[in-house]
Amino acid sequence: LHVPYSPPGYPVETMxxxxxxxxxxxxxxxxxxxxxxxxxPREVINNAxxxxxxxxxxxxxxxxxxxxxxxxxxxxxxxxxxxxEEEINYRQRMGDKxxxxxxxxxxSWIKEYxxxxxxxxxxxxxxxxxxxxxxxRTHYYNEISVSISCGLLLAALQNVGLVTVTSTPLNCGPQxxxxxxxxxxxxxxxxxxxxxxxxxxxxxxxxxxxxDGIVVHI
Amino acid sequence: LHVPYSPPGYPVETMxxxxxxxxxxxxxxxxxxxxxxxxxPREVINNAxxxxxxxxxxxxxxxxxxxxxxxxxxxxxxxxxxxxEEEINYRQRMGDKxxxxxxxxxxSWIKEYxxxxxxxxxxxxxxxxxxxxxxxRTHYYNEISVSISCGLLLAALQNVGLVTVTSTPLNCGPQxxxxxxxxxxxxxxxxxxxxxxxxxxxxxxxxxxxxDGIVVHI
Ligand SMILES: Cc1cc2nc3c(=O)[nH]c(=O)nc-3n(C[C@H](O)[C@H](O)[C@H](O)COP(=O)(O)O)c2cc1C
Ligand SMILES: Cc1cc2nc3c(=O)[nH]c(=O)nc-3n(C[C@H](O)[C@H](O)[C@H](O)COP(=O)(O)O)c2cc1C
Numbered sequence: 203l204h205v206p207y208s209p210p211g212y213p214v215e216t217m218x219x220x221x222x223x224x225x226x227x228x229x230x231x232x233x234x235x236x237x238x239x240x241x242x243p244r245e246v247i248n249n250a251x252x253x254x255x256x257x258x259x260x261x262x263x264x265x266x267x268x269x270x271x272x273x274x275x276x277x278x279x280x281x282x283x284x285x286x287e288e289e290i291n292y293r294q295r296m297g298d299k300x301x302x303x304x305x306x307x308x309x310s311w312i313k314e315y316x317x318x319x320x321x322x323x324x325x326x327x328x329x330x331x332x333x334x335x336x337x338x339r340t341h342y343y344n345e346i347s348v349s350i351s352c353g354l355l356l357a358a359l360q361n362v363g364l365v366t367v368t369s370t371p372l373n374c375g376p377q378x379x380x381x382x383x384x385x386x387x388x389x390x391x392x393x394x395x396x397x398x399x400x401x402x403x404x405x406x407x408x409x410x411x412x413x414d415g416i417v418v419h420i
Numbered sequence: 421l422h423v424p425y426s427p428p429g430y431p432v433e434t435m436x437x438x439x440x441x442x443x444x445x446x447x448x449x450x451x452x453x454x455x456x457x458x459x460x461p462r463e464v465i466n467n468a469x470x471x472x473x474x475x476x477x478x479x480x481x482x483x484x485x486x487x488x489x490x491x492x493x494x495x496x497x498x499x500x501x502x503x504x505e506e507e508i509n510y511r512q513r514m515g516d517k518x519x520x521x522x523x524x525x526x527x528s529w530i531k532e533y534x535x536x537x538x539x540x541x542x543x544x545x546x547x548x549x550x551x552x553x554x555x556x557r558t559h560y561y562n563e564i565s566v567s568i569s570c571g572l573l574l575a576a577l578q579n580v581g582l583v584t585v586t587s588t589p590l591n592c593g594p595q596x597x598x599x600x601x602x603x604x605x606x607x608x609x610x611x612x613x614x615x616x617x618x619x620x621x622x623x624x625x626x627x628x629x630x631x632d633g634i635v636v637h638i
Binding site for chain 1: 461473600610626629631
């Protein structure tokens with residue numbers, strides 16, 4: 203079944219203004235690794251996840267699960283798993299080159315934010331689903347779809363003044379999946395600690411490429 | 421160098437309201453395959469791409485190139501390449517199962533929107549970059565980063581009342597890369613036709629999963 207689609211439009215002047223305002227808002231986003239323990243209303247997090255759930259997905263498979271952890275004991279177990287693996291990543295797996303590429307971010311395997319942030323959102327991609335008849339359902343382009351949905355999640359968090367850091371804890375997926383009791387068709391894609399920025403938060407002084415460094419008009 | 425980061429915050433009531441409003445706006449987004457030829461100001465498109473360029477990326481590699489095509493002849497050549505490959509995809513490469521999974525979207529290899537939409541945005545991921553010394557620079561997690569940036573692009577388009585359909589033209593990447601004269605380190609990730617919805621636009625009558633189908637609280 204197909205249905206008509208006629209969303210409301212805006213006058214051109216309004217479009218220009220809205221496009222500029224949204225850019226200004228999103229351009230203030232930074233990956234923040236110092237997060238305040240101050241509590242955040244759960245409904246704000248739920249609305250951000252609802253927003254993530256509006257993302258497009260290959261053949262409308264909606265192949266995402268957002269595990270929101272606020273339980274301090276579970277957060278601490280996540281921290282232990284991540285720090286243990288990340289120490290090995292930094293010391294052995296990543297190689298000097300990668301570690302050097304990261305030096306300006308001053309990241310390391312110590313991740314205090316995993317205990318401190320009021321919420322950790324662990325984003326799982328469902329690499330397949332199941333059909334009514336019990337057979338496996340292919341999830342086309344699941345990683346791309348879930349990453350797009352994370353883009354919407356980041357926009358939604360930024361829109362309410364919350365911060366996070368997009369992280370991809372290398373080699374921690376299987377242990378975190380078991381800890382969080384997720385099924386075998388789910389693989390960890392990202393881990394996002396979420397909260398208000400700590401008042402002493404700092405960020406690396408990065409610049410973004412200008413428009414003409416990322417666009418080509420033909 | 422690290423610098424302080426203290427973005428303005430909002431009162432809790434405002435956060436709740438903003439989170440709900442943003443969800444409502446994004447939830448109106450649909451993939452639209454009927455696009456109006458009506459012109460759209462280029463500056464609105466540029467602002468949407470600026471917004472996409474604020475996305476996080478692995479080690480701040482910003483591994484994206486947005487090729488915006490408005491030239492009718494180039495759009496037509498893109499259409500010919502995509503339709504030729506998509507016909508083979510539908511008839512041979514995708515298999516009955518995949519074609520059946522797509523039937524409810526009424527998609528086919530005929531893509532009129534490739535001629536009609538005022539802009540086609542072809543999103544390339546840069547699988548590696550180059551260092552000042554000429555050596556290759558690894559782009560960690562480039563596909564995930566570019567997909568997140570597409571999530572922001574979709575949000576920016578939706579925010580101004582424009583529509584698109586997220587598409588991944590299977591097997592067209594190499595030909596489109598050559599047509600658009602992109603270097604060998606760039607691979608096509610997505611093709612987004614952008615414009616106002618056609619007044620007779622319809623969309624498949626899909627429902628989205630409710631919150632409790634995508635979130636787990638621990
Ligand atoms: C990674 C990805 C690839 C897609 N590929 C195509 C495509 O090639 N052609 C198409 O018509 N739609 C494509 N879609 C759109 C989906 O069919 C659409 O997002 C889904 O049916 C949900 O509908 P909605 O976007 O209106 O919510 C794709 C979406 C994603 C995220
Ligand atoms: C796919 C991906 C993986 C990332 N992985 C990590 C990570 O494991 N740890 C971390 O501290 N930052 C990580 N980042 C954050 C980037 O370092 C950050 O986005 C980049 O330096 C740009 O800074 P900005 O987000 O403040 O604009 C990741 C970002 C992306 C998109």
